[in-house]
Amino acid sequence: MKKASRKTKKKEGGKQRSQRATSNVFSMFDQSQIQEFKEAFTMIDANRDGFIDNEDLKDTYASLGTDPEETIVQAFKILDGDDKGVLNKKVLAEILTTQADRFNQSELNQMFEIAPIDAAGNLDYKSLCYIVTHGQEEE
Template sequence: MKKASRKTKKKEGSKQRSHRATSNVFSMFDQSQIQEFKEAFTMIDANRDGFIDKEDLADTYASLGTDPEETILAAFKLLDADDKGVLNKKLLADILTTQADRFNTSELAQMFEIAPIDAAGNLDYKSLCYIVTHGQEEE
């Protein structure tokens, strides 16, 4: 009888742990709940490619009668007490990196790359919302 190498044992052990960890997640829900999750995923995955992407989300928003641009604008307006349509870049960076679902430095840099920012350091969030929901015009 041939002995399994340490590498093989390690692989098999990690497969078992991985399977066990996944199984534990599913054990939190009964079969009918898991089926509901699968159905919800299938409803959102409109193009049936196994992934929920930008187009799938746009279709979902549209089917709910929700305008994604208005939803994003409403979130920014919460921070714009004077209703100027702009937010200070530094203040926004501080909020986005320290509150709730925090942006990492890469995500923040990515947003500032496409965001219209004036010489005073104010971000035009109305234009940013348009760019995020409709895409950036090619020059």
């Protein structure tokens, strides 16, 4: 059985033109839903560069009256049953590499490079959230 290629060719006035095959993701939605996604993307892409970046997300949070730092802190608090403001580095690494949108080793290492971790191996997630949203102080 011959494998279907990602590109199909159509003849147009004697010329051939390449056309991308339609993604299966788009077939899950009707045209009105796709238009809604495009409008939502455009609303979030505040600087209209075609990408949703850090600044776009900050602007979106600000327009919603939401503090991005507090939003991230609240996500960590779900894992902090004792509400101590710290999470064990090994436990956090296990969760981040095995659950939901998993971190790869490079992403985990990058986070641990900037995260304040004490001698007992506890990560201060409130400080990490500040660093993520405001940047690291230069020494």
